[in-house]
Amino acid sequence: MVDVASTGSNATPAFSPLYQQIKGLILGSLRSGEWKPGEAIPSEIELAARFRVSQGTVRKAIDELAAENLLLRRQGKGTFVATHAEQQVQFRFLRLVPNSGARGSEGPAQRDIVECRRTRASTDVAKALALRAGDTVLQIRRVLGFGGVPVILEDIWLPATPFKGLTAERMASYKGPTYALFETEFNVRMVRAEEKIRAISATDIHAELLSVTLGTPLLSVERIAYTYQSEPMELRRGYYRTDTHHYQNDMN
Amino acid sequence: MVDVASTGSNATPAFSPLYQQIKGLILGSLRSGEWKPGEAIPSEIELAARFRVSQGTVRKAIDELAAENLLLRRQGKGTFVATHAEQQVQFRFLRLVPNSGARGSEGPAQRDIVECRRTRASTDVAKALALRAGDTVLQIRRVLGFGGVPVILEDIWLPATPFKGLTAERMASYKGPTYALFETEFNVRMVRAEEKIRAISATDIHAELLSVTLGTPLLSVERIAYTYQSEPMELRRGYYRTDTHHYQNDMN
């Protein structure tokens, strides 16, 4: 490793530790697709040799990336690029759980795609996805059910360009989490998400698609999901029934 | 440091790294009150000498405790026992934020204690607090407002024994977060919390205390807060208006 910091001119000293720079390099390789989700990255010793630093330094870089759920360490086997296809992190972003029983205890969700079309971004959708109003987006509306009961209505907006070729059929036929589909088919990995939650009354649309009476209180969950580098890549507006389920948030 | 693991009999090998054992010892000192919230703990070098391990090993132990928000590292100054009295972690457990503006932008919340009484735990309250039904508990009902508008109605249940002497006056006169009061007055530090969120319709009680019309959708937030060692120490049922605010959840 050469050259620490020093950007010239009169900015803050901007000291950046070596391991942070290594972290940035590894992140670059993840972003560029040099190592794909589910694959093993080179061993710590190899990376240390490649970057010309000690093993301890790449360890610290990998430690942080693992803490951010971008990498997954497995003793004796190696370090792997995290993926939404794994069982363990299946529900990393879905916080709705049944009132009784564990997360996956109801079996896989039934997914029913109501609508999937190309349209133009409204101002609020454009703002959320860092696009310009009028840019082309994909809009998907679907209903998720458990045990035959509809529980979640979701509207999803995606920028058209990175998701070119996504169709209702493709989503419907894919087994596994939606974000796993995004990884394998479009090389988009969701890394972080922000959710804003409110309580609302069911409108006629909610009532019809979720089989509830008009005015039933629902959870409104607006999610923006980000890829590497904090680029917003998905806007999702979910409406959750909370009679049989609840939104679980554990704070450490 | 002496003696790794080896509990005898025929359990799993149960290998426990040195730094985990150190972590346990530090945790014990936190629990026992040897170091109180806001105070500095001994320097890494001192602790290394005390436990007869290398500085690197206590570093790793402290790293994990800092990641769990039990300790706070400040370069050049020392390592401190975390406290709810600090500005930075003021809102660690309160996720309700105004729709426009940052977390504290509305100034401090107005707190209005509606009720504070000793009573007996119902079965569900007892279960949440790991008590027996009928055990004495304190129940506090209060309303939090921002800018003169009531936004949160909260019912709080506390086990009577650790909070002996807590009164409405004491809560009302205390400036700062409730959990900071618990630390200084009762030596109870909340470390972790779980929240279950649902959407409900305002009943007449909600309507009256929150100045909303009957049937207004509200967020129901049931929180169980834990001290060290995962002992439940507080049950809190909150009802949030989400017209001017929303519940914010960031997932990394």
Added chain:
DNA sequence: CAGTGGTCTAGACCACGCT
């Protein structure tokens, strides 16, 4: 057995906060 990540050590040096 070889290869991987995980632990532990000892020492040198750096950045930060205070006095």
Added chain:
DNA sequence: GCGTGGTCTAGACCACTGT
């Protein structure tokens, strides 16, 4: 200048996974 936490290194050894 001193003491604190923060970085970086090099090396030894341990635990886990596969062949």
